[in-house]
Amino acid sequence: MHEVTKRYPGGITAVDDLDLRVPQGAVFGFLGPNGAGKTTTMRMLVGLVRPTSGRVSVLGQPPGTPRQLARVGALIESPTFYPHLSGVDNLRLAARYAGVPDAAADRALAEVGLTGRARSAFRTYSLGMKQRLGVAAALLKEPDLLILDEPTNGLDPAGVAEMRELLRSLRRDGRTVLLSSHVLGEVEQVCDRIGVINRGRLVAEGSPDDLRAVLGDGSLLIGADPVDQAVACLRGHPAVRAVEVVDGRLRVTASPTLAAELNRRLVEAGVDVTELRPVRHSLEEAFLELTGPDQPVLADATTTGGTR
Numbered sequence: 655m656h657e658v659t660k661r662y663p664g665g666i667t668a669v670d671d672l673d674l675r676v677p678q679g680a681v682f683g684f685l686g687p688n689g690a691g692k693t694t695t696m697r698m699l700v701g702l703v704r705p706t707s708g709r710v711s712v713l714g715q716p717p718g719t720p721r722q723l724a725r726v727g728a729l730i731e732s733p734t735f736y737p738h739l740s741g742v743d744n745l746r747l748a749a750r751y752a753g754v755p756d757a758a759a760d761r762a763l764a765e766v767g768l769t770g771r772a773r774s775a776f777r778t779y780s781l782g783m784k785q786r787l788g789v790a791a792a793l794l795k796e797p798d799l800l801i802l803d804e805p806t807n808g809l810d811p812a813g814v815a816e817m818r819e820l821l822r823s824l825r826r827d828g829r830t831v832l833l834s835s836h837v838l839g840e841v842e843q844v845c846d847r848i849g850v851i852n853r854g855r856l857v858a859e860g861s862p863d864d865l866r867a868v869l870g871d872g873s874l875l876i877g878a879d880p881v882d883q884a885v886a887c888l889r890g891h892p893a894v895r896a897v898e899v900v901d902g903r904l905r906v907t908a909s910p911t912l913a914a915e916l917n918r919r920l921v922e923a924g925v926d927v928t929e930l931r932p933v934r935h936s937l938e939e940a941f942l943e944l945t946g947p948d949q950p951v952l953a954d955a956t957t958t959g960g961t962r
């Protein structure tokens with residue numbers, strides 16, 4: 655999508671000049687706090703909401719057309735399943751509705767790991783199983799793009815773990831998935847790329863490592879003897895922003911890529927280095943920084959070869 659803005663009647667700008675490209679074969683995490691504009695964006699991708707301005711193209715086609723919808727599987731609203739019917743019967747109904755053979759229901763159930771409970775009534779499913787059945791419904795048409803809006807929302811830790819495993823297997827199968835979440839650890843663990851959205855704007859985009867990197871230095875933990883001499887030596891280095899002593903070790907605010915150089919300097923200064931390891935930003939820290947009140951705009955949404 656290119657320069658897409660959505661203003662709702664009443665004046666709320668839910669999406670603000672958004673550029674987004676999802677590379678084919680990637681699991682793309684769309685991360686943002688509540689109200690950031692994720693659902694609105696996803697609804698625009700399947701033609702449920704019309705953008706106020708800008709261009710949306712999904713798999714090379716405008717959203718919401720029958721040809722486009724045939725290639726996209728979406729779990730945006732909770733799907734309605736009949737509580738008294740089994741998982742497989744619910745899916746077979748959905749398959750008929752989608753115009754695909756019954757066998758697609760069995761295949762999709764296997765893909766989400768529900769074959770063992772296929773014949774149990776939907777009402778007996780845990781929330782996590784219900785959610786995975788929703789993903790199975792979205793997979794019925796063997797879509798080229800799968801859109802999942804907050805698939806882990808409301809799940810208990812076991813349900814979250816199962817969903818994570820499912821997302822990993824979709825990734826292994828080479829499926830293109832756009833997934834929204836505010837569950838940071840989940841996105842970090844299953845996504846190849848992450849776009850962070852805040853107040854309708856893309857504030858950062860890249861791999862989980864890219865996101866940590868753009869947030870600056872990170873730090874290094876160094877065990878050194880004598881400590882005072884090590885502190886004096888490192889404070890003199892132009893790329894070191896701060897040195898603190900924590901529990902007898904040095905916490906050095908500097909890029910982890912400087913590890914070898916700092917080690918050499920210390921040794922040359924006659925300091926024994928007993929330990930040296932990078933302390934990386936967690937994605938959570940990155941996310942909170944990016945979605946805080948004074949967040950920088952770091953988006954580089956110009957990746958090539960996109961699905962849209």
Ligand SMILES: Nc1ncnc2c1ncn2[C@@H]1O[C@H](COP(=O)(O)OP(=O)(O)OP(=O)(O)O)[C@@H](O)[C@H]1O
Binds near residue numbers: 668695
């Ligand atoms: N139909 C609507 N009419 C008016 N305002 C809306 C409508 N739908 C969403 N909004 C507003 O647009 C903004 C973005 O909402 P959206 O649901 O897209 O965000 P979100 O990132 O998906 O958040 P959440 O995680 O809470 O669902 C919010 O301020 C929301 O109140």
